[in-house]
Amino acid sequence: MQARTLALGLGALLLFVGVAQGDVPWVIQHVDLQEELSLSDFHISPQERAVAIQNTTINLNPGGGISGNAPALAAFGRAAQNWQNVLGDSITLNINIDMASLGTGILGSAGSNSYYSGFNTIRDLVSGGADTGSAAEAATLGYLPTGSQFSAYVPTGFDLPGFMEATRANLLALGVPQSSLGGLGTSDGTITFSTNFAWDYDNSDGVTPGTHSFESVATHEIGHILGFSSEVDYADYVLNQGGTGSLYPRPLDLFRFSAGSVPTTTSQFTNNSRDLMPGGTDYFSYIDGTIQMSTGRYNGDGQQASHWKDSLGLGIMDPTLATGEISLIGSNDLMAMDLIGWQIVPEPATLSLLAVGGLALIRRRRAA
């Protein structure tokens, strides 16, 4: 497998340090994401998440801009713990963290180290990633299209050369050994926070009006590195530059359909075209349910496509975060992570019940 380095810029630059299209292995990609979040309706309280088994380890490696900021480091640690509490894969992730002056309106950015390989190589890993007890996995993973069955709507002039791409963290969760992921060391990516915003580093006493929850943004950015990422953002960026290119669908894109193509049967799930076009109305579909997604910063609804639809309370991967608000990992986030290859503990089917309790807790907190 080879590393593909490309920077998905949300209003920023997109570096595409590409590998020749004919090379099969994996390439790295860095995605800069502008963030502001809004509160989700489905939350799982820290107390409830703490009952989950912890197997995944997330190591944070601080850079010079954050190493002396103890409150920020502590908040980042809690963000990592938020994911560790629900991820059951016995792997170790390494994320570089820092703070720096970022562009206007950008709270933080996440650059994921990613790799690509032949379509079926990654498709088969995702397809074979079902855990016992996940109804959504049972309903979908065995029916993912193979390379010869796969089709997608792509912008005019773009093509699908037969590759898929995934973050290093996602691939490790899918069982790819580190020894197969050369070229990028053991780093899963870099998260940088802007120094141009007022941050609240401690959610335990609420978020001070006019400031942003550091822990919420950190949790969100880690979600991108885990694999919550769409190739639609790459298409959108290239289109905005007036260009065309080759698209490498990500695991998340295997579940991305336009409103008119949402599958309701396993046959349709296999055969319906995925939607890699910016714009329109897109859904993450697992046959028994759908979750609406954002459709692109430049040629879509104004938010990067690697997010749920904005401000519908769909989860931590909502694209925006208001001041004074706390956003938590929710059932939709866990459903997506489960389907793209993460072992979730407990399984999402039981999390919907927990989410109710989490929501009640949040409401009490806000009312207080």
Ligand SMILES: [Zn+2]
């Ligand atoms: Zn984001």
